[in-house]
Each structure stands twice: as structure tokens, then as C-alpha cells.
Amino acid sequence: MGKKCDLSDFYRGMIVGARQGGVSISETADLVGFSRTTVSRVYREWCEKQKTSSERQFSGRKRLVNESG
Structure with a gap:
């Protein structure tokens, strides 16, 4: 497989x-086209936290400049 990327909420569901x-x-891995490890991690996360969305979109450095300048 290629580089690691976020799964969409659709694929997590x-x-x-x-x-x-x-x-x-x-x-399931064959159905969605991701590795068995990915499938296992997503399902384990859902079982533990009842969470299917990724929070990675909010990670990283904050912007230095906002809309007002």
C-alpha cells in the first residue's frame, strides 16, 4: 500500500x-481495500470509545495569521 492517510468517515463506518x-x-479488509491492521485498529477504537471519526484534521501547528490580520 501507499503512504498512510486518513480514512474517511464513510470507510470507518x-x-x-x-x-x-x-x-x-x-x-472486511478485502471489502474496503485497506490492510487487516487498519481494519483491526479502527474496529478496536470503535469498541473502546464508540468513535468512528478521525481527529487528525485538527492536529498540527496552529496558523500564525488569522483572518483579521
């Missing part, structure tokens, strides 16, 4: 839904 429906990790 697909992973959780498939796993809740009884689909195996390998079959």
Missing part, C-alpha cells in the same frame, strides 16, 4: 458495520 455484521477481519 463500513469497517464497523461489516465487523458488527459478523464479517471477518480479512474479508
